[in-house]
Amino acid sequence: MPTYMYKAMTKRGLIVRNKVESGSKQNLIKILKNNGLIPISIEQMSYQSKNAKKRQKKNVTDIQEIMKNVNTTQIGANKQKTLSTKEKINLYFAKTEKITQRDIVVFTQNFYLLKKANFNNIHALNTIIESTENLSFKGILEDILAGVEAGENMYTTMEYYSNVFPYIYINMIKVGELSGSLTNSLEQAVKYLDDTEVLNKKLKAIFVPNIIQFVLLLVMLVVGTLFAIPAIQGIFDELGTDETLPAITLWFADFIDKVIQFWYIPTGIVLAIVGVILFYINTPKGKYNFHYFKYKMPIFGELIFALDFSRLLKAMLLNLKNGMRIQDALDVSKNVVQNYVMLSIIETSLNNILIGSSWIEPFEKSGLAKSMITEMLKIGMQTDLAEMMEKLVEYMEIDIDNIMQKIMKALPQIVYAIVGAVLIFFVLVVLVPCIQVYMGNFLFSAYGV
Numbered sequence: 001m002p003t004y005m006y007k008a009m010t011k012r013g014l015i016v017r018n019k020v021e022s023g024s025k026q027n028l029i030k031i032l033k034n035n036g037l038i039p040i041s042i043e044q045m046s047y048q049s050k051n052a053k054k055r056q057k058k059n060v061t062d063i064q065e066i067m068k069n070v071n072t073t074q075i076g077a078n079k080q081k082t083l084s085t086k087e088k089i090n091l092y093f094a095k096t097e098k099i100t101q102r103d104i105v106v107f108t109q110n111f112y113l114l115k116k117a118n119f120n121n122i123h124a125l126n127t128i129i130e131s132t133e134n135l136s137f138k139g140i141l142e143d144i145l146a147g148v149e150a151g152e153n154m155y156t157t158m159e160y161y162s163n164v165f166p167y168i169y170i171n172m173i174k175v176g177e178l179s180g181s182l183t184n185s186l187e188q189a190v191k192y193l194d195d196t197e198v199l200n201k202k203l204k205a206i207f208v209p210n211i212i213q214f215v216l217l218l219v220m221l222v223v224g225t226l227f228a229i230p231a232i233q234g235i236f237d238e239l240g241t242d243e244t245l246p247a248i249t250l251w252f253a254d255f256i257d258k259v260i261q262f263w264y265i266p267t268g269i270v271l272a273i274v275g276v277i278l279f280y281i282n283t284p285k286g287k288y289n290f291h292y293f294k295y296k297m298p299i300f301g302e303l304i305f306a307l308d309f310s311r312l313l314k315a316m317l318l319n320l321k322n323g324m325r326i327q328d329a330l331d332v333s334k335n336v337v338q339n340y341v342m343l344s345i346i347e348t349s350l351n352n353i354l355i356g357s358s359w360i361e362p363f364e365k366s367g368l369a370k371s372m373i374t375e376m377l378k379i380g381m382q383t384d385l386a387e388m389m390e391k392l393v394e395y396m397e398i399d400i401d402n403i404m405q406k407i408m409k410a411l412p413q414i415v416y417a418i419v420g421a422v423l424i425f426f427v428l429v430v431l432v433p434c435i436q437v438y439m440g441n442f443l444f445s446a447y448g449v
Contacts, residue, residue, distance in 0.1 A: 026139020224430035
């Protein structure tokens, strides 16, 4: 177990220094915080011998054993030390440091490069840990290293950190380790993370500006209805004109007044609808139907299925190249998929293999896979499946790019149409009455002209 030299501050501002053993730096941080100490700096000391005990993983700590060794002789009884600038900076980052998507991307890229250079897992993890600046992520990597040193696979420790590593990412590593193709799996994981980041940036570039415009229009619509419209109506009433506000303005103003007066009714209806939907989705049938909707939904459905099926084929290809049978390759590869519909198709395929039927047939009958894909798989079964899958993966990469291009063309038009509809409604409800006042036509009827 590694030894750490830490410096921490008590709630009263006193500085504590001590040397302790801990499973990882992340564990020690949590232990210190649980005992009312705020970490300032933590440095790992070199190993004293190769026969030292192996590091413990997260969740296997002995808080009392560590904290009973706190060196109280270095705690000033009534003195409060002023922190240096460096200590303040370390203290700030120790409390606020978060693990970002970029941390995972950099780790995966570095690990992939080291594996290509024939580093073993322990050597590669040690090298990456030394260069990792994020304190929280460094602790997680140390836990993964501890698991590997104990003879476990990397993915088993990653599963403890499902809030850090995406589900698909963990199972890509799992497929690579079980099939003996971790380097290729890491390459796929790098591409998956990069593609996800690129897609998110494109979607944000489209959605964020338009959502801001949409929200601002709604705010202007509601504020204008609550303040501008009553003021205009007051002018008409005061001058006694025969002019009236547009019917749509009067209707929307009355609607807003009723919503404000009986706010609990629409709020209750919305909450009830959301609650029913969430409850239904969490049932097995509801989750299956929801996942089926994700594959059939407008705009994004085709892309979601193509991405899932592409990941499945890539994982199968890795396993087939390592000598696995089709049944075993399909069974291991299903871990990269989370959609219940796809999983049910895979299970049907596995059952078909057991009874001597075609494993491709369930994908064909689902109506989700394109005929081009299933036909290429059928030809591959008659010739060389691994070789045909390589060509199929290339085809699917091109197909996914084409689908994304279509989405990027269609999505702005849909968003602009929604924002435009709200803008037209705003003009009719708020701006038309304002223009009516500006033109001053109501004055003629007010004075009998």
